[in-house]
Structure formats: structure tokens, C-alpha cells
Amino acid sequence: xxxxxxxxxxxxxxxxxxxxxxxxxxxxxxxxxxxxxxxxxxxxxxxxxxxxxxxxxxxxxxxxxxxxxxxxxxxxxxxxxxxxxxxxxxxxxxxxxxxxxxxxxxxxxxxxxxxxxxxxxxxxxxxxxxxxxxxxxxxxxxxxxxxxxxxxxxxxxxxxxxxxxxxxxxxxxxxxxxxxxxxxxxxxxxxxxxxxxxxxxxxxxxxxxxxxxxxxxxxxxxxxxxxxxxxxxxxxxxxxxxxxxxxxxxxxxxxxxxxxxxxxxxxxxxxxxxxxxxxxxxxxxxxxxxxxxxxxxxxxxxxxxxxxxxxxxxxxxxxxxxxxxx
Amino acid sequence: xxxxxxxxxxxxxxxxxxxxxxxxxxxxxxxxxxxxxxxxxxxxxxxxxxxxxxxxxxxxxxxxxxxxxxxxxxxxxxxxxxxxxxxxxxxxxxxxxxxxxxxxxxxxxxxxxxxxxxxxxxxxxxxxxxxxxxxxxxxxxxxxxxxxxxxxxxxxxxxxxxxxxxxxxxxxxxxxxxxxxxxxxxxxxxxxxxxxxxxxxxxxxxxxxxxxxxxxxxxxxxxxxxxxxxxxxxxxxxxxxxxxxxxxxxxxxxxxxxx
Numbered sequence: 001x002x003x004x005x006x007x008x009x010x011x012x013x014x015x016x017x018x019x020x021x022x023x024x025x026x027x028x029x030x031x032x033x034x035x036x037x038x039x040x041x042x043x044x045x046x047x048x049x050x051x052x053x054x055x056x057x058x059x060x061x062x063x064x065x066x067x068x069x070x071x072x073x074x075x076x077x078x079x080x081x082x083x084x085x086x087x088x089x090x091x092x093x094x095x096x097x098x099x100x101x102x103x104x105x106x107x108x109x110x111x112x113x114x115x116x117x118x119x120x121x122x123x124x125x126x127x128x129x130x131x132x133x134x135x136x137x138x139x140x141x142x143x144x145x146x147x148x149x150x151x152x153x154x155x156x157x158x159x160x161x162x163x164x165x166x167x168x169x170x171x172x173x174x175x176x177x178x179x180x181x182x183x184x185x186x187x188x189x190x191x192x193x194x195x196x197x198x199x200x201x202x203x204x205x206x207x208x209x210x211x212x213x214x215x216x217x218x219x220x221x222x223x224x225x226x227x228x229x230x231x232x233x234x235x236x237x238x239x240x241x242x243x244x245x246x247x248x249x250x251x252x253x254x255x256x257x258x259x260x261x262x263x264x265x266x267x268x269x270x271x272x273x274x275x276x277x278x279x280x281x282x283x284x285x286x287x288x289x290x291x292x293x294x295x296x297x298x299x300x301x302x303x304x305x306x307x308x309x310x311x312x313x314x315x316x317x318x319x320x321x322x323x324x325x326x
Numbered sequence: 327x328x329x330x331x332x333x334x335x336x337x338x339x340x341x342x343x344x345x346x347x348x349x350x351x352x353x354x355x356x357x358x359x360x361x362x363x364x365x366x367x368x369x370x371x372x373x374x375x376x377x378x379x380x381x382x383x384x385x386x387x388x389x390x391x392x393x394x395x396x397x398x399x400x401x402x403x404x405x406x407x408x409x410x411x412x413x414x415x416x417x418x419x420x421x422x423x424x425x426x427x428x429x430x431x432x433x434x435x436x437x438x439x440x441x442x443x444x445x446x447x448x449x450x451x452x453x454x455x456x457x458x459x460x461x462x463x464x465x466x467x468x469x470x471x472x473x474x475x476x477x478x479x480x481x482x483x484x485x486x487x488x489x490x491x492x493x494x495x496x497x498x499x500x501x502x503x504x505x506x507x508x509x510x511x512x513x514x515x516x517x518x519x520x521x522x523x524x525x526x527x528x529x530x531x532x533x534x535x536x537x538x539x540x541x542x543x544x545x546x547x548x549x550x551x552x553x554x555x556x557x558x559x560x561x562x563x564x565x566x567x568x569x570x571x572x573x574x575x576x577x578x579x580x581x582x583x584x585x
Contacts, residue, residue, distance in 0.1 A: 099489050115545045138448060142552070145546065146548060184465060184466050186466050190494070193491055194492050250509070256363050264578065298558060298561055301561075303559055305562050312570060312571055324585070
């Protein structure tokens with residue numbers, strides 16, 4: 001019987017890694033509760049991804065297909081997900097706190113008359129109650145939340161939960177569902193995806209960020225660092241750099257920008273204000289390069305280099321290139 | 327062009343957040359409150375729509391106790407026309423469902439073409455009330471909006487939203503809920519004449535009883551804790567750039583094992 005249900009997000013024809021994170025966590029929770037993990041995939045040929053989910057502990061995969069579900073739409077996807085939840089009656093539903101998840105989870109929860117615990121970094125069980133830990137005040141404190149009502153719904157912060165292989169059957173079940181198109185919704189006109197293969201900051205494993213110390217919009221030095229690291233790395237920026245018009249808003253890391261969780265965060269010419277730290281403080285390893293030895297970022301960096309970034313970063317690039325070429 | 331803007335207050339971003347000794351919440355003494363930055367984008371966008379259409383109204387809907395009057399007044403000073411305040415203390419720690427229920431109940435008494443919410447509030451970071459509000463009102467939602475073009479007949483809008491690695495452009499029928507993302511606009515400052523005019527603009531106070539609802543919590547917070555304070559690691563000073571770079575790269579590989 002379905003104890004835990006997870007939603008697998010498909011983007012640009014690929015299953016997002018977040019789906020595997022949820023599957024692994026779902027497996028852990030379901031084992032404690034003594035039940036099954038069901039995954040829900042919505043979209044055309046979604047069953048292609050069943051084996052990936054099975055590998056990470058999913059017992060069954062519900063696949064929902066309909067003409068209106070070819071690409072993401074808030075209302076139709078929420079209807080479909082709410083329908084499957086209504087059919088399978090899981091105790092716990094997990095979705096990823098991605099841009100799609102942020103859109104889908106609350107609408108689905110509202111349809112079901114429950115609320116969603118969003119942006120969770122860890123889960124525990126208190127009997128059959130899901131206790132979800134989430135950061136608040138941009139990570140300045142943590143709060144544990146429980147859901148009152150059923151199902152207990154939560155979204156998990158991407159890149160935090162571990163992917164664990166634990167092969168199960170992953171049996172595909174096609175769920176028949178007709179969308180209620182009497183409900184008004186939007187129509188997607190254009191999907192403008194950066195096809196250069198750049199990874200979004202919230203999904204990057206390595207981030208190299210530039211702040212006021214960059215002195216201007218020329219970020220070629222750190223773009224080079226990112227290039228050396230490869231496809232899982234991205235360029236970030238502090239609020240100062242974004243407000244100065246040097247970098248786009250989508251690059252901003254911080255309390256009023258993006259919260260990131262990379263394995264490695266390299267801050268170049270960034271002083272390390274409370275607001276910036278709020279956005280990158282949960283990076284696994286922090287490296288800081290700054291001319292000012294008093295810069296607050298050094299109080300949080302695992303490795304700090306006091307120096308001119310325009311002299312240090314080229315050397316860093318040289319060393320990294322040599323090391324990674326091995 | 328009638329816009330409804332939902333707004334709340336959050337602690338100033340400079341605030342040093344401390345958990346109270348019982349672990350039931352944060353210490354609120356001495357906190358300076360500001361309008362949630364994402365809600366400022368909402369106010370600004372609504373004002374721009376009114377200016378574009380050269381007619382209409384911008385209504386500010388604020389949930390919370392007395393101090394939120396100040397926030398509504400600031401939005402009125404920016405140019406909004408009137409405010410509605412649901413002055414219920416329990417809304418401060420309320421979950422997004424309760425917040426959205428209250429917003430929906432208040433919205434039913436307001437004539438609007440479009441509703442703006444912030445993408446998230448920088449205190450609870452739930453990023454949920456706007457979408458839940460849309461569902462309760464049974465209208466479409468578009469979250470993380472970075473551009474809005476309302477059609478001349480006010481029946482639809484072309485909207486741009488953030489997705490990982492790009493943008494999505496879509497057409498949404500009105501009325502709808504849009505949640506504002508950074509980059510939507512640059513909010514204006516309230517001018518001195520604006521501040522003076524705002525003092526005379528009406529703010530209608532309502533209670534939950536006036537709205538005919540009672541709040542049913544759907545989430546419960548169990549404990550508040552402070553994250554482990556991150557400590558400084560190694561700091562390399564007075565080294566030649568190439569030496570420092572080499573040392574750190576080696577450490578990242580052999581010690582931290584992240585590359």
C-alpha cells in the first residue's frame with residue numbers, strides 16, 4: 001500500500017535529478033512506515049523514466065498522459081497530481097522545491113484542502129507523523145513543521161537529499177485521467193531555454209561568484225573558472241553586482257536572490273554581508289578571495305585567500321586546469 | 327485597470343535572528359519591519375498598470391496586526407488608492423493555507439482584474455500563499471513573473487516567468503494571480519507629496535468575523551533552532567598568488583575532497 005508518493009519532474013525530455021533524491025528519501029521513509037513508494041510522472045512517454053526511479057527504491061510508477069499534459073501547466077498538472085493522490089491515498093507526498101515544484105505543490109495542496117511544508121532540508125518520522133525541517137529567515141534559523149490533515153505534503157530543497165541506489169520493481173501503471181478544461185488556465189507561448197548547457201544556480205554543484213570586487217561587468221576570469229569545472233558549475237553574483245547592472249537578476253545569490261546548495265562555493269571580491277551569507281551559507285565548502293583581510297566572508301570561509309582576485313583567479317584557473325586534466 | 331496587491335511585513339534583512347529560549351519562535355523585540363521586498367515589486371507593477379491604462383485602482387490588502395497599517399500606508403504613499411487590513415494577530419504565525427484563505431475571503435469583496443503577490447516572503451520563505459490563493463479563487467496563477475503586458479481589452483496578459491535555465495512566455499486570461507520575482511521592475515520611492523496624500527487615503531479594517539471565516543491551521547511548527555554556526559577555516563595571507571592558489575586547489579582535492 002502506498003505510504004509515500006513522490007513527484008518526478010521531467011524537464012526538456014529528461015528526468016530531473018531531484019526525482020531520484022525524492023525517491024531515495026521516500027524509500028527511507030516508506031521502509032520506516034512499512035509500505036511502498038509510488039512515483040508519479042506526468043507527460044508524454046513518461047514511463048521511459050521508470051527504470052531510473054526503480055533503481056532508487058520506487059515500487060510503482062504511476063504515469064499520467066493526456067493531450068493537455070504534454071508540457072507543464074499549473075492547473076492541469078495540479079489536477080492530475082491531485083487525482084492520483086486521491087486514487088492512491090498516500091500518507092506522505094514529496095515534491096521538489098524547484099521552480100516547477102513551487103508552482104505545483106501549493107496549488108495541488110489547495111485542491112486537496114491541505115498545506116504544503118516547503119523547502120525542506122531533512123525529514124524525520126514521529127510515529128507516522130512526518131516532521132520536516134526547513135530553514136526560515138533565509139536560513140538564519142531552522143524550524144520543524146508537521147502537517148495537520150492528510151496527505152502530509154512537503155517540498156524538498158534540491159541538491160540536499162542524497163541519491164541512494166536501492167533497486168525495487170518500479171512497476172508502471174498507466175493512470176487514465178481526463179483534464180477538466182472548464183477551469184481557466186494559461187497557454188505557454190514560448191520556452192526560451194538556455195541551450196548552451198548552463199546549469200541553474202539552484203542546481204549547480206560548483207558556483208564561482210563575483211561581487212563588488214570584480215569592479216565591472218567583465219566576468220571573463222570567473223567564467224573561465226566555471227568553464228574549467230564543466231557543466232555542473234555556474235557563475236553567481238552578489239546583490240551589489242546585480243544592482244550595478246553587471247550581472248542579471250537570475251545570477252544573484254542571497255536573501256533576496258537565490259538560495260544555493262553547491263558542494264563548492266568560490267566567492268571572488270565578495271565581502272560577505274549577512275544577506276549574501278544567507279543565500280550561500282549551506283554550501284558544503286566555501287572558498288573566499290578578497291583583498292580585504294577584514295571582510296566578513298573570511299569568518300565563514302573554509303579556505304580564504306587574502307589577495308587581489310585579478311592575480312589569484314588566473315593562478316587558480318591554471319592549477320585547476322592542470323589538476324582536472326589528470 | 328483594477329489591481330489587488332497582497333502585502334506583508336517581514337523583519338529587516340539586517341536583523342540578527344535569534345531563537346527564543348523556549349524554542350517556540352524567534353525573539354521579536356527590537357525587530358524593524360519592512361515591506362516584504364517581493365511585495366514591493368507587486369505594488370510597483372500595479373501602479374505601472376494603472377498609469378498605462380490611465381484609469382483604474384490599486385488596492386492594497388494587508389494581513390496582520392497594527393504595525394501593518396504602516397506598510398499599507400507606505401504603499402499608498404507610492405501611489406496606491408486604498409487599503410484593506412485584516413487585523414488578526416494569529417495571521418502572523420499562520421501557515422500559507424490560512425493566509426490564502428483569508429486573502430481569498432477578503433478578495434471576494436474587492437473588484438479586481440488582476441492580483442499580485444510576492445513570489446515568497448523572506449521571513450517564512452514558504453512561497454505558497456499566492457498559488458493557494460489562486461486555487462481558492464479558481465483562477466489561473468503564474469509564479470516567478472518577470473514581465474507583464476496586459477492586453478488593451480484587459481481580458482488577458484502576456485507574461486514572462488523564470489524557469490531553471492531560462493524563461494517561459496505565456497498568455498494568461500484575466501483575472502489571475504501573478505507572483506512577482508526580482509527583475510520584474512524597480513520599485514519607486516514614495517515622494518513627499520505621496521506621503522502627504524496617503525494620510526487621507528482610506529484603510530478599511532476587517533476582522534475574520536467580518537469576512538465570515540475562522541482559521542483552521544493546516545501546519546504546525548514544533549521547534550525553532552539555530553543552525554550550527556559556520557566557523558572560519560584556513561586563511562592564507564601574504565602568500566604569492568600562485569602559491570596560495572596551488573595550496574587551496576590541493577586542499578580542495580585532498581582535504582575537502584570536493585573536486
